[in-house]
Amino acid sequence: MKALVLTAYKQFEYRDAPDPRPGRDEVLIKVAACGICGSDVHGMDGSSGRRIPPIIMGHEAAGVIVEVGREVRGYKVGERVTFDSTVYCGECFFCRRGEMNLCDNRRVLGVSTEEYRRNGAFAEYVVAPERILYRLPKGLSFEHASLVEATSIAVHAVGRPPIRLGDAAVVVGTGMIGLFVVQALRAAGVGRVIAVDIDQSRLDLARKLGATESIRSDQSDAVAEIRKLTEGRGADLSFEVVGATPTLRTASECVRKGGSVTLVGNLARQAELQLQSVVTRQVTLYGSCASSGEYPICLNMLNRKVIQAEPIISAVAPLQDGAVWFDRLYRREPGLMKVILAPTIPVPA
Numbered sequence: 001m002k003a004l005v006l007t008a009y010k011q012f013e014y015r016d017a018p019d020p021r022p023g024r025d026e027v028l029i030k031v032a033a034c035g036i037c038g039s040d041v042h043g044m045d046g047s048s049g050r051r052i053p054p055i056i057m058g059h060e061a062a063g064v065i066v067e068v069g070r071e072v073r074g075y076k077v078g079e080r081v082t083f084d085s086t087v088y089c090g091e092c093f094f095c096r097r098g099e100m101n102l103c104d105n106r107r108v109l110g111v112s113t114e115e116y117r118r119n120g121a122f123a124e125y126v127v128a129p130e131r132i133l134y135r136l137p138k139g140l141s142f143e144h145a146s147l148v149e150a151t152s153i154a155v156h157a158v159g160r161p162p163i164r165l166g167d168a169a170v171v172v173g174t175g176m177i178g179l180f181v182v183q184a185l186r187a188a189g190v191g192r193v194i195a196v197d198i199d200q201s202r203l204d205l206a207r208k209l210g211a212t213e214s215i216r217s218d219q220s221d222a223v224a225e226i227r228k229l230t231e232g233r234g235a236d237l238s239f240e241v242v243g244a245t246p247t248l249r250t251a252s253e254c255v256r257k258g259g260s261v262t263l264v265g266n267l268a269r270q271a272e273l274q275l276q277s278v279v280t281r282q283v284t285l286y287g288s289c290a291s292s293g294e295y296p297i298c299l300n301m302l303n304r305k306v307i308q309a310e311p312i313i314s315a316v317a318p319l320q321d322g323a324v325w326f327d328r329l330y331r332r333e334p335g336l337m338k339v340i341l342a343p344t345i346p347v348p349a
Contacts (some may be wrong), residue, residue: 154180243267
């Protein structure tokens with residue numbers, strides 16, 4: 001098969017790779033679409049330590065089953081499916097509690113570390129266990145289905161804190177996940193969603209997708225502005241979707257006494273927290289990791305356009321051109337959000 005292989009840090013080759021074969025409880029999927037995740041872009045230069053070359057990255061994908069293992073009973077050849085990015089064991093303490101995202105034996109497709117290597121879906125074919133598969137609703141395109149993993153991260157995060165109808169929420173960071181958080185909050189009944197970022201184009205898109213107000217944090221004091229919008233109290237809850245000290249400070253300081261902060265972003269390994277402010281105002285912190293069983297509801301929401309995928313997709317390109325698109329994303333080209341690579345799209349002559 002053909003695959004886009006990270007052969008060295010910041011170097012890709014579109015080349016032949018061994019055809020994967022499904023195990024007894026696995027299926028072989030012909031990939032139709034695979035999104036470039038921010039973690040892939042951050043990982044391609046070695047900074048994350050989770051994309052050690054050589055590796056076929058890619059975990060946001062959808063396609064068609066072309067072969068099933070001998071013990072697979074719930075799926076058959078020809079079905080349109082997507083899959084969880086997390087390969088959980090299904091047997092540990094956390095899996096038995098339904099907390100698959102916390103699995104003791106967690107592996108992620110398209111990731112290689114010192115402990116394991118699992119090729120992903122930037123290829124013509126990928127193998128996935130039956131237990132992590134989900135059927136696509138009729139009418140949902142492969143391209144939109146490939147965004148279900150990102151959608152599920154947002155929906156999982158929104159499900160972490162208690163939410164009351166009419167609450168005021170702040171989303172700090174309106175990249176792709178942040179934009180899905182904005183939409184998930186509105187779907188959950190939040191009355192006011194305040195988007196905070198330094199990129200005006202992203203804030204404009206956040207407004208189109210449901211944010212009621214937006215604040216440029218590089219042009220004004222975001223915390224002060226949020227308090228003005230909330231009668232001086234602060235927001236009921238906030239979501240930090242970057243993972244750095246400045247954005248964490250904004251997210252923790254903008255909520256009211258007794259409010260909550262949900263931490264979604266993890267760009268930096270460490271970030272400073274205003275501890276006394278959190279303690280004395282009795283602010284609750286929630287960590288949010290990946291997703292845990294939200295795929296079915298997210299597929300339904302994408303199919304009904306309760307959560308919109310189309311405005312977030314910047315380009316659908318041939319897998320052969322993947323190296324070029326990775327470079328453009330790595331250089332943070334203005335206006336680029338989600339790029340989807342498709343093995344089935346031919347390169348123009």
